[in-house]
Amino acid sequence: MMAVAAGTNRIDPYLIPALDGVAYGLLVFVAASGLVFCFGVANILNLAHGTLYAIGGYTAAALLDGGWASLALALAVGVLAAAAAGVLLAGLLAPVATGNHLTQALLTFGVALAGGSLLVAGFGPDDPRVQVPAALEGSVVVAGHRYAAYRLVFIVVAAVIAAALYLVMRRTRAGMLVRAAVDDAEMVACLGVSPARIRAGVLAAAGALAGAAGVLGAPIIGPGTDTADTVLLLSLVVVVLGGLGSMAGTLLAALAIGEIQTLGVALLPSAAPFLLFAAMAAVLAVRARGLASRWRAT
Amino acid sequence: MRDEVIRRARGAVAALVLAGLVVAPWVVDDYTTAILARTLALALVGVSVALLTGVAGMPTLGQTAPYAAGAYACVVVGGRISDVGVVQLAVAAGAGAVLAALTVPLVVHARGVIVLMITLAIGELVVTILGRWRSVTGGTDGLAGMPAVRPFWGLPALASDQARYMYTLAVVATLVGAVLLLLRTRAGLLLRAGRDDEARLRASGHRVALHVSGAHIAAGAIAGGAGSLLVVAQQYISPADFGFDTSALLLLGVVIGGTASIGGALVGAALVIAVRDWLFGVLPGHAPLVLGALFVATVYLLPTGVNQARVRLRPSSAAPGHPQSPPARDHAAVPELRA
Numbered sequence: 263m264m265a266v267a268a269g270t271n272r273i274d275p276y277l278i279p280a281l282d283g284v285a286y287g288l289l290v291f292v293a294a295s296g297l298v299f300c301f302g303v304a305n306i307l308n309l310a311h312g313t314l315y316a317i318g319g320y321t322a323a324a325l326l327d328g329g330w331a332s333l334a335l336a337l338a339v340g341v342l343a344a345a346a347a348g349v350l351l352a353g354l355l356a357p358v359a360t361g362n363h364l365t366q367a368l369l370t371f372g373v374a375l376a377g378g379s380l381l382v383a384g385f386g387p388d389d390p391r392v393q394v395p396a397a398l399e400g401s402v403v404v405a406g407h408r409y410a411a412y413r414l415v416f417i418v419v420a421a422v423i424a425a426a427l428y429l430v431m432r433r434t435r436a437g438m439l440v441r442a443a444v445d446d447a448e449m450v451a452c453l454g455v456s457p458a459r460i461r462a463g464v465l466a467a468a469g470a471l472a473g474a475a476g477v478l479g480a481p482i483i484g485p486g487t488d489t490a491d492t493v494l495l496l497s498l499v500v501v502v503l504g505g506l507g508s509m510a511g512t513l514l515a516a517l518a519i520g521e522i523q524t525l526g527v528a529l530l531p532s533a534a535p536f537l538l539f540a541a542m543a544a545v546l547a548v549r550a551r552g553l554a555s556r557w558r559a560t
Numbered sequence: 561m562r563d564e565v566i567r568r569a570r571g572a573v574a575a576l577v578l579a580g581l582v583v584a585p586w587v588v589d590d591y592t593t594a595i596l597a598r599t600l601a602l603a604l605v606g607v608s609v610a611l612l613t614g615v616a617g618m619p620t621l622g623q624t625a626p627y628a629a630g631a632y633a634c635v636v637v638g639g640r641i642s643d644v645g646v647v648q649l650a651v652a653a654g655a656g657a658v659l660a661a662l663t664v665p666l667v668v669h670a671r672g673v674i675v676l677m678i679t680l681a682i683g684e685l686v687v688t689i690l691g692r693w694r695s696v697t698g699g700t701d702g703l704a705g706m707p708a709v710r711p712f713w714g715l716p717a718l719a720s721d722q723a724r725y726m727y728t729l730a731v732v733a734t735l736v737g738a739v740l741l742l743l744r745t746r747a748g749l750l751l752r753a754g755r756d757d758e759a760r761l762r763a764s765g766h767r768v769a770l771h772v773s774g775a776h777i778a779a780g781a782i783a784g785g786a787g788s789l790l791v792v793a794q795q796y797i798s799p800a801d802f803g804f805d806t807s808a809l810l811l812l813g814v815v816i817g818g819t820a821s822i823g824g825a826l827v828g829a830a831l832v833i834a835v836r837d838w839l840f841g842v843l844p845g846h847a848p849l850v851l852g853a854l855f856v857a858t859v860y861l862l863p864t865g866v867n868q869a870r871v872r873l874r875p876s877s878a879a880p881g882h883p884q885s886p887p888a889r890d891h892a893a894v895p896e897l898r899a
Contacts, residue, residue, distance in 0.1 A: 307673050309680075309808075358859065363673035364619050364815060365859055371808045372855025379849035491804060495684040498677050534692075539685040543666060 278407055279528040280521065285413045287520020288420035289482050291513050293475040293493050294500035295427060296468030298512050301501060303440050304461040305447075307367050310351060310374040312494030313381070314344045314469045318476020319485030320381055323390035326480075333395050337477050344473025347377070348465035355465075356458065378490050389486035412481055419478060427471075428509055440464065499538060503545050574823065581729055585722040597725040597793035599833050600732045604786035606810045606829025607736055607822055608779040613811065614819030615743065616775040617755030618667065621807045622679030625663070625686040626656030626780035628802035630787025632690065632697055635797060638706045645711040645718075645727060648788045656784015659686075660777045667776060668769050683807050690799040702798025709792050718792065728789045735782060740822055742778075751775055809836060812855060815862065 297311045321340035326332050351373060358365050394412045401408040431437035443450045443460050451457050472493075476485070483492060496519060503515035518541065526537040581600075585593040605627050613619045630652030637651045666678050690697045697703065708717035711727050718724045742748055753761050754768045762768050791797060809832050817828025835854070839847040 301673075307676060354856065363676060364613075364811075365862070367619075367621070367673075367676055368808070368812050368815065369856055369859040372852045372859065374852070375805070375848045375855060376852025379846065379852065383846075383849070491684070495681060495688075498681045498684075502678055502681060536689060539682075539689070542681065542685075 274407075276525060276528055277405060278409060279524045281404065281409060281417075282413065283521035283524040284517065285417050285420075285482060285520070286524055287517035288417060288424065289475055289479040290496050290500060290519055291516035292420055292423055293472055293479070294497035294504075294516055295424075295509075295512060296471035296475075297494075297497040298501055298504065299440070299464050299471075300468045303443050304352075304464040306355065306461070306465070307363050307370070308351065308465070308468070309367055309370040309494065310347075310377060311468070311472060311497055312490035312492065313374045313377040314347055314472035315476040315479075315483075315493040316378065316381055316485055316490045317344045317347055318473035318478075319392075319480045319483070319489055320385045320390070320476075321473075322477040322480035323392050323485050324385065326393045326395075328393050328396040328399075330395055330397070337474065340477035341470045341473040344469040344476065345466045346469070348467070348469025348472075349462055351469075352458075352462040352465040355461075374490060374494075378487075381485075382487060385485070387487065389484060392480040392484055394481050416478060416482070423471075423474065424513060431509065436463075499542055502542055570823075577827075578733065582726075585725050590721040593721040593725045594793065595837060597721070597728040598790065599830050599837070600725075600728050601786045601789035601793050602806070602810065602833045603813075603826045603830040604732050604735060604789065605783050606813050606817075606825045607739060608782040608786070609810050609829070610814045610817070610819060610822055610825030611739065611775060611779045611782070613814055614821070614825070615748070615755065616751050616772055616779075617671075618675045618772065618776070619672070619811070620679040620779075621676050621804070621811060622663075622681075622683035622686075623779065623783045623810065624802040624804075624807045625679075625683045626659045626783040627787045627790070628686055628690060628799075629659040630656040630784025631790050631797050631801070632703070632787070633784070634788035634791045635703050635706055636696070638709065638791065643707050643710055643717065644713055645709045645731075645788075645792065648709065648791070649731060649785050652788035652791075653781040653785040656787065657777050657781035659784070660780020661773075664773045664776050668773050680804065680807070683802070684804055687799050687802050687804070690802065697799070700799055702796060702800075704796040706791065706795065724792050728793050731785070731789055735785060736822065736826065739782065743822070747771070747774070808855075809833060812858065816858065 293311075293315050296314070297308060300306050300308045300311065318340035321343060322336045325336035325339060351370065354373065355366060355369060358369060398412040398415055400411055402411045402414060403409070404414070431441065439450060439455060439460065442453075443455075443457075447457055447460075450460070475493075483489060499519060500512060500515045503518065504512040519538065522537045522541055527534040530537065581596075584596060588596070605623055608626075609620055609623050612623070633655035634648045634652040637648050642648065663679075663682055666682065667675055670678055691700045693699075708719060709724075709727070710717045711730075718727055743751075750761070750766060750771050754766070754771050758768050790801065794801075810829050813829035813832035814825045815828070816832065817824030817826070819825070836847070836851060839850055843850055
């Protein structure tokens with residue numbers, strides 16, 4: 263027993279943080295993919311994106327009671343509420359000239375301020391506790407370590423969401439339209455698809471993704487007064503790191519952030535606050551013009 | 561003839577405002593004087609935002625980063641090395657410039673909304689670092705207890721709110737004057753030219769990236785200097801002073817004031833900050849809600865309202881499209897001023 267412990271000592275302490283990093287990264291991916299859509303398809307810098315996640319988080323905190331039914335209910339309510347908020351946002355943005363990012367940024371920030379304030383007014387200023395389904399409350403043994411069962415299941419679910427997203431973009435008409443809108447919005451408008459409807463649809467989809475991430479991720483990045491800011495920041499860093507490139511780029515960037523935030527803290531505790539910034543700087547220095555490259559939706 | 565009248569009227573208004581600011585501390589109470597001093601410091605950050613957003617065409621949400629760097633550098637210097645205001649100001653401006661220089665590679669090739677995004681991330685990360693780097697910044701508790709500042713060697717320390725305010729006002733007036741003069745030189749013209757038609761400027765042999773980098777570093781220095789003024793005015797700093805909401809408020813102020821106008825930026829930023837502080841006083845708990853609604857309302861009113869120069873980051877004909885070609889700062893992404 264002692265020999266085994268000594269033999270695996272070098273990797274062992276970092277196994278759990280690394281696994282946590284995968285969970286964290288996938289959560290960031292699901293949350294950030296909404297922002298990437300918004301930006302890539304509808305050309306909107308949505309600073310209220312973190313607030314959409316917070317809606318999901320607070321819904322989870324309010325509805326979860328330890329049963330599976332409550333999880334399903336919270337997921338449905340959270341996704342619908344955040345999607346509705348996305349549609350509301352599209353409505354608010356409609357009178358503002360398309361392509362005017364400065365105005366969009368200010369408008370969505372105003373919505374984020376007001377929305378955050380309403381959430382705090384509705385759910386109280388204290389960070390609520392989130393109760394995961396009782397069946398997932400325990401821990402399982404992974405390579406000789408105890409690991410929270412919920413996180414393991416979360417990794418699987420988030421991976422399924424990511425795969426579904428890929429398939430929708432690749433195989434469905436909606437996905438094709440979205441990709442076409444990225445390449446040439448005017449041409450899509452000529453096909454008879456209203457750009458306003460695409461925009462509303464994209465913001466609703468982005469809201470749904472953020473809402474789903476908020477509900478499922480509540481035990482990882484829980485609802486609270488800082489949540490919206492944290493998620494917005496992480497999503498923005500994903501957009502920057504992923505270089506508005508591909509879905510795969512977004513996924514890689516999100517996983518990298520997850521590992522930096524968990525494995526980085528375990529390996530280099532004193533440098534941890536700087537690691538994210540350093541990683542972003544490194545990526546941008548290597549491919550300074552990466553961000554200007556065209557956005558592809560798959 | 562008409563231009564001459566407008567210029568004189570503008571000069572008269574500026575002189576009146578300055579005179580009002582000079583007598584203000586003897587009219588209002590000490591508390592308001594202290595708030596005014598803080599507002600002046602923030603308005604100076606607004607000037608640096610306007611320099612980048614309106615003049616250089618790089619909309620920024622991250623000027624709180626060099627502002628914070630300047631403020632914390634000033635506290636470290638003030639507590640350990642020198643209580644002379646000019647020294648602290650220089651160190652703070654230097655710290656802001658260094659931070660801006662470090663981030664130049666991140667923003668110099670980006671344009672438009674990408675700049676907004678990157679600068680926002682930089683600002684947030686700086687706040688995160690400030691909150692975690694306890695040994696130097698005191699973490700989220702902030703730093704206080706700095707010895708009183710003396711403006712110059714041999715002068716008495718600033719002991720009253722009035723004195724601190726006058727010092728802040730003098731520094732802000734000097735720096736804004738310097739910026740205005742600088743913008744009238746060739747450097748200012750080139751900066752504006754790069755914003756309006758980069759391809760043409762580049763074709764005539766100018767190095768646009770160099771101008772943009774210079775403007776970024778200069779704006780960083782101004783914001784850093786403003787950080788030292790915040791320390792003087794507030795005598796306490798914490799990461800909360802440099803949050804994302806401050807960046808967004810300053811950008812809103814600058815947009816209200818007319819992004820390309822330095823004087824407008826000063827007034828707009830001061831106005832927005834004053835409204836926020838007043839709202840937090842009269843509506844405890846509900847201020848963010850009202851503030852958010854004000855943001856939305858202002859955005860709707862803007863196109864026909866107060867600002868004479870609305871920055872459009874991209875001509876509407878290019879709308880939901882994207883930078884089509886890899887060259888940085890392609891034509892479509894250059895901001896366009898519409899009268």
